[in-house]
Amino acid sequence: xxxxxxxxAVACAALVxxxxxxxxxxxxxxxxxxxxxxxxxxxxxxxxxxxxxxxIPFDIDEMMKGMKDGAMEKSRMTPEEARExxxxxxxxxxxxxxEEIAKKQALIPxxxxxEADEADRSAMFTDERERRDISYGFGxxxxxxxxxxxxxIQLYWFDTAVRDVLAEQAQMDQLGARRYLIHYMQxxxxxxxxxxxxEWLQSIEKQPGVQKTESGLLYRIDxxxxxxxxxxxxxxxxxVHYTGWNHKGQAFDSSRFEFxxxxxxxxxxxxxxxxxxxxxxxxxxxxxxxxxxxxGLMLVGKGGKITLWIPSDLAYGPRGIMGxxxxxxxxxLKFEVELLDVQPFVEEEETVEE
Numbered sequence: 001x002x003x004x005x006x007x008x009a010v011a012c013a014a015l016v017x018x019x020x021x022x023x024x025x026x027x028x029x030x031x032x033x034x035x036x037x038x039x040x041x042x043x044x045x046x047x048x049x050x051x052x053x054x055x056i057p058f059d060i061d062e063m064m065k066g067m068k069d070g071a072m073e074k075s076r077m078t079p080e081e082a083r084e085x086x087x088x089x090x091x092x093x094x095x096x097x098x099e100e101i102a103k104k105q106a107l108i109p110x111x112x113x114x115e116a117d118e119a120d121r122s123a124m125f126t127d128e129r130e131r132r133d134i135s136y137g138f139g140x141x142x143x144x145x146x147x148x149x150x151x152x153i154q155l156y157w158f159d160t161a162v163r164d165v166l167a168e169q170a171q172m173d174q175l176g177a178r179r180y181l182i183h184y185m186q187x188x189x190x191x192x193x194x195x196x197x198x199e200w201l202q203s204i205e206k207q208p209g210v211q212k213t214e215s216g217l218l219y220r221i222d223x224x225x226x227x228x229x230x231x232x233x234x235x236x237x238x239x240v241h242y243t244g245w246n247h248k249g250q251a252f253d254s255s256r257f258e259f260x261x262x263x264x265x266x267x268x269x270x271x272x273x274x275x276x277x278x279x280x281x282x283x284x285x286x287x288x289x290x291x292x293x294x295x296g297l298m299l300v301g302k303g304g305k306i307t308l309w310i311p312s313d314l315a316y317g318p319r320g321i322m323g324x325x326x327x328x329x330x331x332x333l334k335f336e337v338e339l340l341d342v343q344p345f346v347e348e349e350e351t352v353e354e
Contacts, residue, residue: 026071026147029154034171037184038157043177045142045158046165055098056124059135060166064159066139071146071155075136079144082137083266089134097124150248190318190329193247197312197332200247204309217292218309225304225339234287234294235345241281241338246331255282281340290315293335302342308335 029035049058069075070082077085101123125131146153164170172180201218204210209220231238243254251259256279260268268276286294292310300306312318312330320329327333 025150025152027152027154028068029156031156031160035154035157036180037152038154039161040172040177040180040184041153042158042161043165043170043172043174044181046162046170047174047177049162050165056094057122057131058138059132060163062132062135063139063142064162066136067143067146067159068139068155070140070143071153072143073147075140075143077137077140079140080262080266082140082144083263086134086137086141094124148250150250186319186329190320193328194312194318194330197247197330201309201311201332210309213295215291215295215314216311217295217314219296219299220307221300222305222307222336223300223303225301227301229302229342230300231286231298231342231344233345235285237283237285237343237345238297238339239281239283239341239343240297241279241340243336245334246327247334252327255280285345292333293337296335297337297339300337300339302339305336305338308337309333310335 029038066075066082070079075082125134146158161170161172204218205212207220210218211220212218241255243251243256243259245251252261254260257265257268257277258279265276286297290310292308292314295314296306296308296310310333312332315333316327316329316331318329320327320331
């Protein structure tokens with residue numbers, strides 16, 4: 001299952017203390033003090049379970065156990081195994097079984113419909129074991145995504161919120177939870193990120209071999225390449241191999257298979273089972289990418305290698321980007337780039353009719 005399948009169920013943005021993970025973002029928490037952030041994320045998931053996936057009679061205890069095991073890296077299945085199992089269910093079994101139930105319901109008189117509804121919902125799983133396995137796997141994928149998100153989530157309050165919504169006694173309504181999360185993602189996180197990235201870039205600037213341009217771009221020429229063949233115009237087209245990391249060292253995009261996110265690798269494997277594990281260089285005009293790339297790729301020759309540390313204002317700014325690639329607001333980025341080829345821009349000559 002794609003990471004976005006679960007993330008979309010939890011928030012309109014990408015996810016969010018006695019025992020912590022190795023990155024310190026996840027804790028068990030307790031009932032002594034409400035953690036509003038964790039509760040808001042749990043509220044979002046709770047409403048998604050009732051309104052988007054209300055046809056599926058999940059085992060909530062197994063789901064929450066899987067969520068905690070996945071977040072604490074103690075699950076009985078790997079995140080990849082969980083995504084594959086749950087992804088298969090959502091792509092095929094769920095739709096097929098829902099269609100079978102709909103056909104059955106069409107034959108039942110309205111007066112008897114309410115008695116049949118619960119039996120119909122149970123038919124979404126072949127047996128109790130499959131119900132528990134899918135519920136647990138869904139939770140493992142959810143917990144793994146929480147862990148990777150880096151947000152400070154307390155599992156106790158996330159769990160509590162989900163159960164409160166299902167019991168119709170939530171302390172937040174869906175709109176309130178969503179507003180809280182939007183404020184957190186668009187205001188709180190970018191400000192935290194700005195401070196962290198400023199400190200990070202200051203430390204990078206002191207490293208041997210690192211240079212700084214007037215715009216604030218930091219770079220290091222690892223191999224100069226053929227300096228007689230360099231990009232000199234933002235309309236030039238370059239062919240490159242590259243990998244990008246955020247300031248915490250998490251790879252978010254790459255032309256090399258080794259560094260692609262796990263969910264992207266999984267998708268590539270499904271689309272091309274035999275030839276999926278290959279490196280594919282990227283090709284683009286320099287005026288089609290972030291400013292830090294355009295400036296940086298003019299500093300190295302064909303065949304050369306360069307490392308770029310790009311401040312947020314030369315990257316994706318205070319809003320960041322969403323989607324398959326998620327970059328937080330005010331995020332500074334690191335790229336290692338190998339310049340394979342340069343195709344200079346050629347101005348087309350206007351033809352004059354006689």
